[in-house]
Amino acid sequence: MGGLGESVVALPRQGGGDGGPRDARRLPRVPGFAAVPGASGGSADAHGAAVSSKAAGKALRGRVPRASHADFTPGADRPDAVAAVEESNRGRIDELAPIRVGRMAATPFAFLRGSAGLMAYDLVRTPLTGIGAQICGDAHAANFGLYGDARGGLVIDLNDFDETVHGPWEWDVKRLATSLVLAGREAGADEDTCRRAAHDTVGSYRRTMRLLAKLSALDAWNAIADEELVSHTDAHDLLGTLERVSEKARHNTSGRFAAKSTEAVAGGGRRFVDAPPVLRRIADDEAAAVAGALAGYLDTLSEDRLPLLARYAIHDVAFRVVGTGSVGTRSYVVLLLDHRGEPLVLQVKEARPSALLPHLAAAGFEAPAVEHEGRRVVLGQKRMQVVSDILLGWTTVGERPFQVRQFRNRKGSVDPAALAADQVDDYARMTGALLARAHAHSADPRLIAGYCGKNEELDEAVAAFAVTYADRTEADHAELVRAVRDGRVAAEAGV
Template identity: 50%
Template sequence: MTTPGTAADRARRGRTARRTVPRSAHAGWVPSVGRPDPVAVLERQGRDRLPELLPIRYGRMAGSPFAFLRGAAAVMAADLAAQPHTGLTVQLCGDAHLLNFGLYASPERTLLFDLNDFDETFPGPFEWDVKRLAVSVAVAARENGHPDTGAQRAALESVTAYRTAMRRLARLGELDVWYTRVDADRLLPLAGSAHDRRRVEATLGRARRRTSLRAFAKLTEVVDGRRRIVHDPPLLEPAGTADMAALRKIFSDYRSTLSEERRHLLDRYRFVDAARKVVGVGSVGLRCFLVLLAGRDTDDPLFLQIKEARQSVLEEHLPHGPYTHPGHRVVCGQRLLQAANDTFLGWMSGPQGRAFYWRQLRDMKGSADVAAMGPDELRSYARLCGTALARAHARSGDRVAIAGYLGGADTFDRAVADFALSYARQTVADHACLGAAVAAGVVTAAPGV
């Protein structure tokens, strides 16, 4: 995704892209005449999901405009595709909203802050991720009771942080960019008051305690003398006989996608139990399982999550990508975008040709409490997310060309912030459409699950 030529040539290419899409052209949002009905987009997505879980998905999305935004990546992808784009391609996260950034442990056990969801990753124009992040900031700010001026300012902070970080990264060498990471300690300066600092420190503490050993105590029990995953329907249910047999088979296939030394490590564990698990908002209805493994003994657990991978919501709007297997797409995207990757990240095909990927369930993972953030803290967090997004894009795209397009002025920043506030209002309207569909019985929602 990096164009040939000198740095000056690449920067010139970025500036030339302004002729096609001026930076100010990103401002505002007006729905196209033929804009698809958002509920129809969601229903189309649900056709090949587990039907008994779809009411949970709709119930979660109906909870608030921000919850709706989280589950409506397909709706926003169609809206972004209807606009002109720069043609400056990166490996997109595809769903870069505020809650898809968070904490996790590197293999060296350092706590990092980064993107943490890659179900929709796909090559595309860099500004699509930037806009989704900015919109999520604006929606969260309005939901937290901040005025529209404050919401727009917070969105602006995220974009400015992205631009300034990208311009800094454009001046670095390739290895310097590749090894750049955002340490979790960057969260502490976000806390202005003593109360906020205690809350951030608590978040970091919880993340460090979120390990397989802690999950073992919470998610398992002894039944007839054998360790089993707890039964907590409908969110966590024992895998049936057929599912268990299939999981044992694809566990072996998954092993082959790991590097040799990681296969050696995995071979030190044995398969104990598995259960079907409901996760997230937008992912509800996809096939997802929790697998319990045991190492040296039963007090040495490892939890792996196996999740169905489907076509990215971006794929129907962009040229064909390099991936033929959806699980491979997710894994490659995560390896490319994250500063450090899960040791057990892998992929394979399952029953009926369905694609899956594997990762650890809990490896010191944690997320910020965005709903509790006041204006100052939200702006600081938005800046951190913008910085992390630029770092991810710089690894996969032509950072010099993108920096050339963005420039030293805040023209792009202000335009995207204006778009974010306009689209935040659209999200409120779309959320109301879902509420009306639930009330009319068009879709069934199970709230509070």
């Protein structure tokens, strides 16, 4: 225990006594645990840590005024939209690039979904508090949704973590607010409604963080159960939509996907059926490499999961195109069948370095050494979600890192661009609360709450930023559409 500083924990003295104050027992400071307030000889009371965290957050307002978050001026050397898209396609499968471009060119909101790196380039040039958290990195409005838990229930949370890193909490908030403006515009909402949605998501984030800051550490960690979200965020107009999405999600299973995407083979079992370009069969050696890599995946799982997977046999592997920003990465589906022929489908998805990584140093955050990109994604997801997929893990195929998860695990999502105008701000408040809950698992909610404060100054500033950046995104999208129309960039629409 040598070399560890000592801290003081007040414990009762063994044996009898006169009922007066007890001596404090001196115990070693253990790395990974907080220091005891006042242990260094100061006079802080039991609430000293809470006071100092909140005060530190509040003091940051002097250096980074909350109103300054409205600011956005594109840098003179900002890459144009076409160059940014082409750069983000580097290292992906060439023949899938036109599908990715086609999906990004569909709408300004779709463009935002595929341009996390470009937005990170811009966000570096906006005010930063220096408070870090495990951030999603791609916290747009369509990256929240329902998924199944281990007992058959449905949870709602962030659900895409390809870009997750330890970085500035503001980046997630600003990206979410901007996405709500774009989704609202696409849904046909008027400009006041779109701005209010951005305002409301920040307000909900701020109020939720203040709530978490007032709770004990354990209560804050487990706060705001999903069944409380609607009332907590006053999102009652969204109830019917959530019920419809939930009902659909319950049927969105491996079994249903397998029934549509596989066929019986001679001698028993099933195999995937070609449905190009989204689903296609692959060569035997490629399929064998993916299947063989699942041995390494098992090593990343908790040992109590292994008996479950031991009851399944691997029957087939196919390539499947996914997402918008993810198109062009290597992504496989693996068909497993149990003794009754019931399917479980795993997704084995390439994990590329986060698009935010090149911009962290300029934001004052040290880019951590990443031993495996799949591990980065999985651990980031587990740090942010309340409940994660019990089969979440990672592996390596060839020399490329991959994440592994259940495919079609009763997933469902709200399409924010298809919401009625009177539902957009409800959805904004709900996602803002979910984002605060996710950030509070890695950042001290007292520190962020101290900075955000009680009034709406931050809400108004970020809403102004969101409208400005939504305009910038629309201009970027128009530039990409012109490039496609002029034949400078290949695009395949409607896939």
